[in-house]
Amino acid sequence: MKKLLATSVLAVALASVAALALEDGPFTADQARGGAASYAANCAGCHGARLQGAGEAPPLAGASFMAAWGNRTTEEFYNLIKTSMPYGNGNSLDAATYRSITAYVLTYNGAKAGNTALAGTEKTRIAAVADGKTPANLAQAPVPAAAREQPATSYPPGRFGLTVAGELKSYNPVTDAMLAKPADADWLMYRRNYQGWSHSPLGQITTANVKDLQLVWSWAMNDGGASQVTPIVHDGIMFLSNVANTVQALDAKTGELIWENRIGPAPTRAYGATRALALYGDKVFVPTTDAKLYGLDAKTGKIVWQTVIEDAKEGYSNTGGAIAIKGKVLVGLTYCNRYETKHCFISAYDADTGKVAWRFKTIALKGEPGGDTWNNLPDEFRQGAETWIAGTYDPELNTTYWGTAQSKPWTRLSRGSGIGATLYANSTLALDPDTGKLKWHYTHAPGENFDLDEVFERVLVDHDGSKDVLTIGKVGVLWKLNRVTGQYEDSAQTVFQNVYEKIDPRTGVPTYRKDVLEAKIGDWISSCPGPAGGHDWPATSYDPKTDLMVIPLHQSCVLMRAEPMEKKIGVGGNSASQKLFEMPGTDGNLGKLAAYNTKTMKAEWSFQQKAPFLTGVLTTGGGVGFVGDFDRRVRAFETATGRTLWQTRLPTSAQGHIVSFAVDGKQYIAIESGLGGGSPVGKPTTLLPDIHHPNNGNAIFVFALPEN
Amino acid sequence: MGLRLGGMAILALALAASQAAAESFETRLSPSPLTDGTRVNITGEGRALVTWDGNILSVSGNFQDLAGNATTAALYDGLGIGIPGPKAFDLSLTQDKSGMIWGSLQLTRRQLADLRAGHFYVQIDSEKAPDGNLHGWLLPPHPFPGEGVPVAGPGFLPQFDVSKK
Numbered sequence: 001m002k003k004l005l006a007t008s009v010l011a012v013a014l015a016s017v018a019a020l021a022l023e024d025g026p027f028t029a030d031q032a033r034g035g036a037a038s039y040a041a042n043c044a045g046c047h048g049a050r051l052q053g054a055g056e057a058p059p060l061a062g063a064s065f066m067a068a069w070g071n072r073t074t075e076e077f078y079n080l081i082k083t084s085m086p087y088g089n090g091n092s093l094d095a096a097t098y099r100s101i102t103a104y105v106l107t108y109n110g111a112k113a114g115n116t117a118l119a120g121t122e123k124t125r126i127a128a129v130a131d132g133k134t135p136a137n138l139a140q141a142p143v144p145a146a147a148r149e150q151p152a153t154s155y156p157p158g159r160f161g162l163t164v165a166g167e168l169k170s171y172n173p174v175t176d177a178m179l180a181k182p183a184d185a186d187w188l189m190y191r192r193n194y195q196g197w198s199h200s201p202l203g204q205i206t207t208a209n210v211k212d213l214q215l216v217w218s219w220a221m222n223d224g225g226a227s228q229v230t231p232i233v234h235d236g237i238m239f240l241s242n243v244a245n246t247v248q249a250l251d252a253k254t255g256e257l258i259w260e261n262r263i264g265p266a267p268t269r270a271y272g273a274t275r276a277l278a279l280y281g282d283k284v285f286v287p288t289t290d291a292k293l294y295g296l297d298a299k300t301g302k303i304v305w306q307t308v309i310e311d312a313k314e315g316y317s318n319t320g321g322a323i324a325i326k327g328k329v330l331v332g333l334t335y336c337n338r339y340e341t342k343h344c345f346i347s348a349y350d351a352d353t354g355k356v357a358w359r360f361k362t363i364a365l366k367g368e369p370g371g372d373t374w375n376n377l378p379d380e381f382r383q384g385a386e387t388w389i390a391g392t393y394d395p396e397l398n399t400t401y402w403g404t405a406q407s408k409p410w411t412r413l414s415r416g417s418g419i420g421a422t423l424y425a426n427s428t429l430a431l432d433p434d435t436g437k438l439k440w441h442y443t444h445a446p447g448e449n450f451d452l453d454e455v456f457e458r459v460l461v462d463h464d465g466s467k468d469v470l471t472i473g474k475v476g477v478l479w480k481l482n483r484v485t486g487q488y489e490d491s492a493q494t495v496f497q498n499v500y501e502k503i504d505p506r507t508g509v510p511t512y513r514k515d516v517l518e519a520k521i522g523d524w525i526s527s528c529p530g531p532a533g534g535h536d537w538p539a540t541s542y543d544p545k546t547d548l549m550v551i552p553l554h555q556s557c558v559l560m561r562a563e564p565m566e567k568k569i570g571v572g573g574n575s576a577s578q579k580l581f582e583m584p585g586t587d588g589n590l591g592k593l594a595a596y597n598t599k600t601m602k603a604e605w606s607f608q609q610k611a612p613f614l615t616g617v618l619t620t621g622g623g624v625g626f627v628g629d630f631d632r633r634v635r636a637f638e639t640a641t642g643r644t645l646w647q648t649r650l651p652t653s654a655q656g657h658i659v660s661f662a663v664d665g666k667q668y669i670a671i672e673s674g675l676g677g678g679s680p681v682g683k684p685t686t687l688l689p690d691i692h693h694p695n696n697g698n699a700i701f702v703f704a705l706p707e708n
Numbered sequence: 709m710g711l712r713l714g715g716m717a718i719l720a721l722a723l724a725a726s727q728a729a730a731e732s733f734e735t736r737l738s739p740s741p742l743t744d745g746t747r748v749n750i751t752g753e754g755r756a757l758v759t760w761d762g763n764i765l766s767v768s769g770n771f772q773d774l775a776g777n778a779t780t781a782a783l784y785d786g787l788g789i790g791i792p793g794p795k796a797f798d799l800s801l802t803q804d805k806s807g808m809i810w811g812s813l814q815l816t817r818r819q820l821a822d823l824r825a826g827h828f829y830v831q832i833d834s835e836k837a838p839d840g841n842l843h844g845w846l847l848p849p850h851p852f853p854g855e856g857v858p859v860a861g862p863g864f865l866p867q868f869d870v871s872k873k
Contacts, residue, residue, distance in 0.1 A: 084744030093836030147777050411844055498790045498868045515787055524741075526791040557790050559741045579741035584790045584826070584845035585866045587736045588753075596861060603862035609855045635856065686744050 020024040024114035025129045026074055026122040027103035032113055035104025038097045042086050045267070048315070050139070051108050052338070057087075061108045062132050063566035068577060070127035078102045078120040087682065089695055095120065106130050108138055112234035160244075164260035168249065168299045169379065172235055174279040176326055180395050184621075185560055185662035186498040187233040190276035190321050191539060191616075192659070195460040196392035198541040200660035202435060203621035204667035205705060210624050210636045210646045213703045216668065217255030221698040222478055223244055225272015225289075227675025228537060230321070230616075231700060232277050232284075233661035238670070239279070239298075240700060243272030245288040250299060252670075255702065260300035265290060272676060275537070275657070276321025276390055278329055280351045287318040287331045295329075295354055307353035309333060309347060314340065315572065320388040325400060325433040327351050332387025337408035338572030341379070344386050344427075346402055348436060349663055358436030362387060362404050362424050370423035373446075377416055381567055384408030389537060392458045393433065394467070397484065400433045401458035401469055406448040409575035411562035413521050421446035426454040428471060428479075430486060440486035444471075444479055446509070449516055450499060451531035451574065451679075454479075457539045463599045470542075470598055476534030477498055478596055479508065492601040494535070494594055495553050498528045521562050528583055530558030532612070532679035539616035539657060541625065543639050547599055550625055550639065552613035553592040555583040556683050580686050590684055591629060593617070595642060605642040612684050615671070618658040626669060628654020630684050631691050634671055652697030653681070669703045722840060728735055730761045733823065735844030737771055740837065749836040751775045756809065756830045758846055760823065765813040769830065772806035772861055776836030781809040785819065789826040789845050801832065824865055 040049070046057035054058030058068065069077060082098040084090040099118045107113065109130035115270045125477060174188060182188045184201045191198040205213070222243035232239045238252040245263040250256065263286060278285040283304060286294040290312035295304045310316035310333055320332045328348040336344035343363040349356055362385035364370030366378075374382050384407035391402035407422035409415050415422070426445040431438055446456040454473035460483060461468050467484035476495040481488055488508035500510035519525050558578045565575040580587050591613050594606035611631035618626045619639050628634040630653050636646040656672030675681070675698060684691065737754035739747075754771030771778065781801040786793035796819065799811040809832065815823065822828060826847050834841040850864035 079748075080743060080745035083747065090744055175762070493865065493867075494862065496789065496866050496868070498788055501868070513791075515791070524792075528790040559792075579743055579746075581741045581843070582736075582738040584735075584829075585847045585850060585864055587850075588738055589852070589855075592863070605858045605860060607856050607858040608852070608863065608864045637858075644856050686742070686747060687739075689747065 022110070022112065022131060023129050025049045025103070025111035025116035026116060026124045027099070027106065027113055028115065029113035031100045031103035031118055032107040033201075035102070035107070038093070038101050038354055039104050042093065042097075043101065045374040046087060050193050051105065052570060058261070058573040058575070059083070059571060060105050060487070061134055062571065064563065064571060064573060064575060065109060066127065066130070066132035067564040072126060074102065074106070074118070074122050074124045074126060075120060077126065078104070078118070084176055084686070085545045092695070108134050110135065122558040145394055160262045162259070162301055163262045164257055165247070166257070166259035166300070168237060168258060171237075171282060171299045173282045174234060174324075179280070179324065186235070187659040187661050188279055189230065189232070189323060190230055190390050190657070191392070191457060194393040194395065195542075196457045197459065197544070198539055198616055198657070199543055199619045201621040202660050202662055202667045203667065204662070205620060205624055207645055209705055210622070212705055213636070213646055213669070214706055216702045216704045218699055218701045219250065219255050221700060222272070223675070223696045223698050225267035227273045227672065227674035227698040228275050228656045228677060229273050229672060229674070230276045230657035231659050231670045231672075232279060233659065234279055236663040239277050239284050241274045241277050241286065243267055243698065245290070246287060247277065247296060247301065248282060252661060252668065253560065261295060261296060261301040261303070263288060272322050275319060278322035278324045279356070280324035280327070280329065283351060285324065285329045285351070286321050287320075287322045289317050289319060291316040291333065293317055293322070293329065293331055293349055293354065295351065298515060307349060307356065308651070310342070314338070314342070321390040322391045323393060324351060325393050328357050328433060330391060330400060330433065332390065332402065334386040334388040336386050337383055337574060339380050339383060339567065339569050341569070342645035343383065346387050346391075346431065346436070348433065358428070358439065360431055360436040362429070364423040373421040373423045375416060375418035375420045380569060381416070382407070382422070387455065389456050392460055394460055394483065397467070399430050399439055399483070400431065401483065402431065403427070403455040403458055403471060404429060405455040405535070406445070406451060409565045409573065410449070410451045411576050412447055412449050413519065414565040414575040416567075417447060419447055419517075422448075428458060428469065428481060428486070430483065441487045442481055442488065444473060444508070445475065448526040449512065450558075451576070452499065452527070452529070452534070456537060459542050461539060461542060461598050468598070470549065472534060472535040472540065473534040474529060474531065476529055476553060477503065478549070478551070478601065480598070480601060480683070490601045492596060492603070494551060494596070494603070495555050495592060496528055496585055497534070498526060519562065521564055523670050524559040524561050524579070526557065527560055527603060528557035528558075529554065530556050530578065530580065530679070530683065532556055532683040536680045538613050541617035541619040542598065542618040543625070545621070545623070546640055547597055548595040548604055548639060549598050550593065550595045550617045550619060552615070552617055553594060554612045554680060554683070555586045555590050555592055556687055557581050557583050564697035572574070580683055582687065590687065593627060593642065595639070597666040607642050610688065612680065614653050614655040614680060616657040618660060618669070626658045626671070628658065628671060630681070630688070632693055650701060651699065652693045666704055671701050671703070673697050673699050673701065724740070730762070730784045732849060733758050733828070733846035734849050735830060735846050737832065737842040737844040739770065740831065740840030740843045746837075749775050750841055752842055754842055756846070760815070760820070763765070763814070765815055767811040767813070767830070768810065770807070771809065771832055771842055774805045774834045774836070774841055776805060776834045777803050777805055778832050778834050778841070779803060779838065781830065782834045784829050784831055785822050786827045786829055786845070788868055789847070793827065796828070799830075813860070824856070828873060
């Protein structure tokens, strides 16, 4: 008893000493106070009003922050945010603002103000002045308005709703038959057809005349958030999604605006516009960044119904778009990377009413099939498996195919998931679209460790009676599965990778490197490719004439260090630090475009360039492909050979999904210039400082051949 | 005269045989792993070429545009392509912001195997970046045909190999 008492006294004394041991922070109270407002205006949109972290934005408070930053200096923290924040806009604020934000973050982590103003050059160890404990007055303070709704830089605040009223003269409702076999002139969904080909059969623009392409019209889009959109075209009307969940109907021939609905809210995080609207019947479906789904009247843009997919106040969002199947609208969900009792899911809604039809949870919980793949973690600590790219569909098999993202946090060590596969993360899911029932799953990267998603497009291709589904993820391996059974068929490496020692040629199961499996918290571990891929969201295109899949690829690597993640409800983030470097053997070329024969899985051609690609690829019936990049360049190339036939440059980075459509018998090519996003933009911003593009300029550009 | 010509022919043949036996590896030297915060100190670029003639490994290279003077250069034996490892050999260098690196080395059988497997990399440290300023993995020659110029097949695509360690 005496011993216990003595131990307790000693513990209290040690705790007191530890508390007393905190030195005054190298900043003033005035700096910290000013930093609160600056943080709310510039940082809270991604990192959260309580500095809790969300998405790719790590926590800036608490045990997770201290684990990542405790042994680093205030100078290092100041330099990092000054040179890289707000994300993609480093050095865009004045130095005093960066200093005050640093002071505020330190204060939020328990640091006490001192008498000397922060200069930014202090080599003060953060753990010497902060302990990660938020003072009660800050923890309970009301969230500043700016942190609740951060206005976009060029977005008029308060102007939401049907801001331009108008009506299409006529509108042919979109039927199941149209979606199953789209008219050549239309681009009715994300990748044009249910098979996910991103291919237009239009053949007016050919390898011989593409050099004559001219700009026909252009249209500035909302800035202030990431824009990676797909123009959807039906009967000469272009439906365009914009930042702030704005939808516009434009005359696709002239660019005249017909109606506009600024659904809102203004973007509060890095992602600002859905990648893909969907059409069905007489409606346009809009999954929004605040995790709602809207059904708009296609003729007028008026809201017919709206429904909540998940509560946005808890950080959930939709960026991946929607797909309409037999009277239902299917959507995914993202930002499921906080510890919560809830989990990510795919869901379906009645196209007429918005009523939920089913949900499929993408995390296997205890007691469920696959629930034993999480190292016995409690359910609330099983997160991730987001679906941030809309699925594809085989009408004959009545099966919809979706990819899932990795489990969260990123690394096995931070997750505590051991060697478990963490189902259904980084898998292909085959679902019944009527019921949401799982038909089969195949896990491409069991227990993934480096933010290497396998979430991207599932492309459906048939060969001699074999029904295949192909996909490629960030590790850069092109996978081919039997889409009836989910059995592994083949794979091909498209860029250098050092994550897997080998891939079993019979099952496709990869074996991780030994040093990955033996890593400890705090070790820097190499990953080639890094989190930008390999392949990322800029989608592939499949050309049925040549049986070639043209794949935009990215070549960079990281050293990644796992950080401990506090196991506490509400804590979020990915919990890893990164250092970037060029991929060996690439001579500094981050961009690679490669064409793979989907039957043989052999590369027919490839080329490299310094700038990585930020658009999906389009192939066309004229044998011409299109792709755009970080350096504002758009190339037209011969699909069969990769030979460049035409190029132009846009006002800022070419980004989004290139589409082709026809009006009155004339073929058009629509290309977006766009900004924002995660690693595909962030990595080249760091590694290619000599490539410049303006930090505004979301817009659409439409090209065609001259009249004669 | 005939004898002299014959002698030259034999010498030429010997040289050709020696060149045929030589193996070369090359790399672009690019910034060591960096963040936005450290990018200001980790700058520059260069190239390195190594040749193995069967007995001696000859290293030559150049670098330029460092933020501070180069301090050391070395060959490292990594765990695989793109995976750092321990230092194997010091190299000579110009201690300046731009300059040359060079060295002549003898390899063990295991080191030769590692070189051929792509495990070796060159690293240059500098005053501003003492833990690594430029680096590059030594791989077989892979000429770059130019921006956007297509080649048949996947292009230069090293295969990862960790079987040695």
